[in-house]
Amino acid sequence: MIEKIFGSRALPYTTAIILLGLMMLPMYWTTVTAFKPDEETYVFPPVYFPHNPTIEPFRLLFEDYPFGSYLRNSIVVTLTTTLIVTAIGVLAGYGLSQFKFRWADTLLWILIFTRIIPPLSLLLPFYLLISWLGLVDSLASMILANIYLTYPFAVLIMKSFFDSFPRDLIDAAVVDGCSRTGALVKIVIPVSATAIASAAIITYLWTWNEFIYAFVFTSTPSAQPVTVGCFDAIGDIFVNWNQMCAGSLTAALPGIIFVFVAQRYLVRGLAAGALKF
Amino acid sequence: MKAKYLLFAVLLITIASAVGVAAGESTKPYEVIQWNSPKPIGERIGGSTYVLPDGWKEAVAGVKRIKVSNFGALKHDPATVQNAKKFEELTGINVQVLAWAEAPIVAKTVSIFAAKSPAVDVFCYDHPTTYTQMVAGGWLHPIDAIWNDPGAWELYAGPLKEGLKAPDGHIYGSIGQTKTMMLYYRPSIVPKPPETWVELRDMAKKATTPKVWGYVYSAGGEMDIIYPLRDMVYSQGGRIVDVERQRIVIDSPEGRNAWKMLAEMVLVDKSAPASVLEYSWMGVADLFGMGKAAMIMTHTVDANRYQDPKKAPGIQGDWAVTSPPKWDGTKPDSYHASYFDVDGYMINTFINDRQKAAAMLFVDFMRSYEASYRELIVEGNEAAVISVYDHPDASKIPVPKARQAAMKNAVLETFPPAGRMLTDVLMEYFANVIGGKMELMEGLEKCQQVLDDYAVPE
Amino acid sequence: MRLSNPWYGFLLNLPGLVIVLLWVLFPAFLLVCWSFLRHDNINPVTFAGLGNYVALFEHRLFWLSFGKVAVFCVGTTALTLFGGMALALSMVKITRGSWFFRSLMILPWAVPAVVSGIIWKWMFSPDFGVISDLLIKIGLISEPLSIYGNFDLAMVGVIVADSWTRIPFMAIILLAALLSVSPELYEAAKVDGAGSLSRFASITLPLIKGPAMVGLLITTMFSFRTIDIIIPLTAGGPGRATYVFGYYIWDQIIKTLNFGVAAAAGMFLFFMTSLIAAVFVYISKRET
Secondary structure, eight states: OHHHHHTOSHHHHHHHHHHHHHHHHHHHHHHHHHTOOHHHHSOSSOOSSOSSOOSHHHHHHHHHSOHHHHHHHHHHHHHHHHHHHHHHHHHHHHHHHHOOOTTHHHHHHHHHHHHHSOHHHHHHHHHHHHHHTTOTTSHHHHHHHHHHHHHHHHHHHHHHHHHTSOHHHHHHHHHTTOOHHHHIIIIIHHHTHHHHHHHHHHHHHHHHHOOHHHHHHOOSTTTOOHHHHHHHHHTSSSOOHHHHHHHHHHHHHHHHHHHHHHHHHHHHHIIIIITOO | OHHHHHHHHHHHHHHHHHHHHHHHHTSOHHHHOBTTOSSOHHHHHHSSSOOOOBTHHHHTTTOOEEEEEEESOGGGOHHHHHHHHHHHHHHOOEEEEEEEOSTTHHHHHHHHHHTTOOSOSEEEEEHHHHHHHHHHHTOBOOOGGGGOOHHHHTTSOTHHHHHHBOTTSOBOEEEEEEEOEEEEEOTTTOSSOOSBHHHHHHHHHHHOOSSOEEEOOOOSSHHHHHHHHHHHHHTTTOOSEETTTTEEOOOSHHHHHHHHHHHHHHHTSOOSOGGGGTOOHHHHHHHHHTTOEEEEEEETTHHHHHTOTTTOGGGTTOOEEEOOOBSSTTSOGGGOOOBOEEEEEEEBTTSOHHHHHHHHHHHHHHTSHHHHHHIIIIIOOBOSSGGGGGSGGGGGSSOHHHHHHHHHHOBOOOOOTTHHHHHHHHHHHHHHHHTTSSOHHHHHHHHHHHHHHSOOOO | OTTTHHHHHHHHHHHHHHHHHHHHHHHHHHHHHHHTEEOOSSSOOEEOTTHHHHHHHHOHHHHHHHHHHHHHHHHHHHHHHHHHHHHHHHHHHOOTTHHHHHHHHHHHHHSOHHHHHHHHHHHTOTTTOHHHHHHHHHTSOSSOOOTTTOHHHHHHHHHHHHHHHHHHHHHHHHHHHHHTSOHHHHHHHHHTTOOHHHHIIIIIHHHHHHHHHHHHHHHHHHHHHOOTTHHHHTTTOSTTTTOOHHHHHHHHHHTSOOHHHHHHHHHHHHHHHHHHHHHHHHHHHHHO
16 A cells, blocks of 8 residues: 555656645746736735736836846846856865865865854944945945855855866876866866856855845945845835735746756756765 | 245245135034025025025035935835925035835934944934934934024924924934824715724724724834824823833823723724734725725825825725824813824934035925925925915815814824834734733733833933 | 965965955954944943843843744744655656756745745735635635734744745755665665665665755754845734744844844854754764
8 A cells, every 4th residue: 555655656746746836836826916907916815817917017116116227236246246156166166176285174164164154143244344345335245245155155066076076087187288277177167067057056046035135235226136126115105016026026037047947957066066065 | 035035935825825724624514504594594494485595505515416315215205306306406416315115224324323434414214213312322413503593493383392302402303204193084984983082993893894994003013003002192191201211101091091992903892903913004004095994094195195096996085084083072172183203304423514514405495385385285295384284285185274283283202212122012012912922901011011121221 | 286286276265265254254353342342322332241142141032032933943944854855755756847847846946035025925915815815715714814913823924934945955955865876776675675665764864864964954054044034024023923033133233223232142143053053063973
C-alpha cells in the first residue's frame, strides 16, 4: 500500500501540481487584480476573473506615481551592482582558491562574518556614513550598500566552485605558456560560466529586492527603487488596490523573467560546487 | 619713497575693506529682513495679496532653491504645489517639495538632524505630537522674528499662540495646514445625524448590517488611535495631556468613558469591526468612501474626495457632514469638538544663513491669507487664517459655516516629548482589550501605569 | 612563478576587501560605540556604559518581541523545511516539463519581500480578501476572516507569508543536493529489495543532510532578523501580535528615536545570529 503511493509515478507530479498551485495563488491573484476596473476590485465575494479587464490600473499607476523613475533606479542600481560584484567576486574567489597564501582562510571568514552582522543593526551607522559623504538620496549609496550585502556570498560561491575546479586544466594552460591571468581569462572563466551565472543571478535578485537600506537612504524618486516606491504607495491616502497590484507585478516582473530565463544555471551552478562548504 | 607710500595706502585700504566686510558679515542675512515693513506683519500677510517684507532681496541673494518636506504624495496637496509656485514667482527661489511617506517621516526628519545635515531646509511636522521633541533636540532655527506683531496672532484661531510657543519661550514652528475632524454619515442609512456620542452609539447599533458597519474608527497605529480617543475626551470637556506633569492621562473619568465606548462598539454592540486594529485614519476614510461604513469621523478635507465618483464609488449623492458630537445631552454646545491639527513647518538649524533667510520667507508666505485661501478653496483643507471663510468663494466648498464653527471649538494639545512613543502604548493596550487578551478596565489601568512609568527627560 | 603566487592571490582580493571592510568596519565600529552611549535625541549625548543594555533587558517590549520572534522563526523554518522538502522531492522525479515546474518553484523568490508583504496584505484583506473567500468556499469558516482582529491568526498570517518567500530557496538547495546523489545508489538499494520509504530514509536523508543544514541555517538566521515582510503586512500588529525582534529595533530607530538602545539591540541581534550560526556549525561538525 505504502509502496503504491510513494512509489507511484504520478505522486511527484500530483504533489508538485498541488503545492505549486497553492504557491502560485498570490501571483495569480495579483495579476488578475492588476487588470480589474475599480468596481470589480472592491467587492466581496471577490471576482476571480475580471469581466471587463482593463489596463487602466497600469496607466494610472504610471500617471499618479513616478513609477518609471522607480524602475529606472532599480535597473541602474541592480545592473551596476551585479556587474561590479560578479567581476570582483570572480577574481577574489579565484585568488582565494588557487593561491594558497597565509591569510586565505581568515579572509574568507572575515567576509562571512560581515554577513552575520545583521544589516538592520548597521542601518543607522551606515546612514550616518552615507550622509557624511553627502550621498544621501543617491543611487551610489544603494550601489555601495548592495555591494556590501552581496559580495561575500558571491565570493563564497566562486571560491567553492574553483576549489573543485580541475587544476590540470589550469596547469596545462600554464605549461603551454599562459600566465596565471591568461589562464584565468582563457580557460577558467568560460568553463565556469554556470557558477558565475548563478553568482550573478543571486546578486541580481538580492539587489533588486533590497528594501530596508533603500528605504532609509533615499527620499525622492530620483533615487528610490521600485521596492520603496511600492511601499510608499500603500501608505498613501486611498490605496487603489488594483493599481497596487499593477505596481507589485511591475516590481516583481524583472525578477520573474530573470528566473525563468536563468533558472537552469541556478540549479546547476549550486549543484556543481557551491554547496561544498 | 612714493612707492612706499603707495604700498602703505594699498595695505590700509585692504585692511579697511576687510574690516568693513567683516563688520557687514556680523549681521546675519536673515536678520536683514524687516518683517514689519512696509506694513506690520498682520497686515502684510493678512491682506488678500501677500506682500514681501523689506530687505528680503539682499537677504536671500544667491539662494536658488530650498527643499521642503511634505506629508505624502503631492497629488493630494494641490494647494501646497500652487503655493510653492507662487512663492517662486514672487522671489525667484525654486521650492523643491519632497513627498515623504507618512510612516517614516519623523525618522527621516530626525536622522537628517542627527547627521547635522543641511540636506533639507524646511520640514513639515505634526505639531501636537512631535513639536516638543523637535524643540528638545536643539535642531530648530528660532523664528520669533516673523511672529513679532500682535496683529499676526489675531489672524488665527485662539489656541495657536500658546501652542506654537516652546517651553523656552521661543517660537520654532509655523503653520502649514490646519485641520479638524467632523462627523460624516450616510443619509440613506442615518436620516438624522446624532448630536451626541451616546446617541451615535445607539444609531450605530441599529445601522449595522452584514454589508455596512454602523461606526468605524481607526486604532491601527500610534497616530491613529488618538483620534477617536481625543475626540471623545474633548466632547466631554476633558483633556488627555497633563501639561504640568508632562504626561498622557487616559485614566480619567472622560478617558474611561471613551475607552469603554470604543471597545464596546466592537466587542458588545458589534457595530464596529475588530479590524479597527488595522485601520489607519486614511483607511477609515477609504472605507466610508467605499460604502462600508454608516458613520465615521474624519478630516474635513475628505469632503473633496467624496464628491469624486472615482474615489468614492459607493456613496455618490449619499453622504453628508455635520459637527462632531458632544458626549451627551448634559454637556454644553462648545463641546462639539474634535482636535485642532497643525501641520507645521520648522526650519533646519544646520543650513547656512542665507538658506535660513529664504526658509523664513517661505514659512512667512505659507501662513498668509493668500496661501490659506488656496488651502481652503483649491484643496479643501481648513484655512489657517479664519477670515478666509468669509470670502465669497468660501461658499463653493461644502459646509463652510459648520467647518468654521468646528475650527473655533477645536482643542489643541501638545504632547510631551516622545509623544508618539506614548501613544504607541495606547495603541498596544487598546489592541489587547479588543483582541481579548485583557479585560476592559484592566487594559486601561495597565496602560496608564506604563504611561506613567515612562522616564521623564530632565 | 611560485614566488609571485600568494601575493597575486591577495591582490585579486584587494578591491572587494577594501570596499567591504570600509563599508562594514566603520559602521560596525559606530554601532559598538553607540551601544555604549546615551543617544535618545531628547537628552544630550553622554557615555552610558552598560546603561543601554540594562535598559534593554528591563524593557517589557524587548522580551515580548524576543518571544514573538522565537515563535515566528520556528514556525517559518518548519513550514519552509516542510514545503521545500516536499517540492524538491517531487521535482527530482519530474522529467517532463521540468523547466516549467522549476521556474514556478523559484518564482516567489524573485518577488521582493516587501512586495510580497503588499500582495499578502491584499489577500488577507478583512473586507475584500481572497483568502477569506476561499476558506468560506471550502467550508472551513462561515464569516470573512480578519487576521487583524485576532492575535494568533496574525502570527499565522505572517508565518505563511514569510514561508512563501523562503520555500523556493530551500527547495533549490535541497533539489541541487538531491540531484547530486548518484542514481546507482538507488538502483543498488532497489535490487536489494528496499522499498521507497526505506530508500529515502537510509540513502537520501543522510546524503542531503549537509546542504539541508545549510539551508536550515540560512532560513533560521534570516527569518530571525527579518522585518521586510512584516512592515507592510501587519506593521507589528495588531497591537503587538507580530512584533518580532527586528521590529523592536526598527521602532527604536524610527519611532522612539533612541539610537543608543537601538544600537544595543542591534548588538544583541548580532549576538543571537552568531549564536544560531555557531550552534549549526557545531551540530554539523559533530556529524562529520
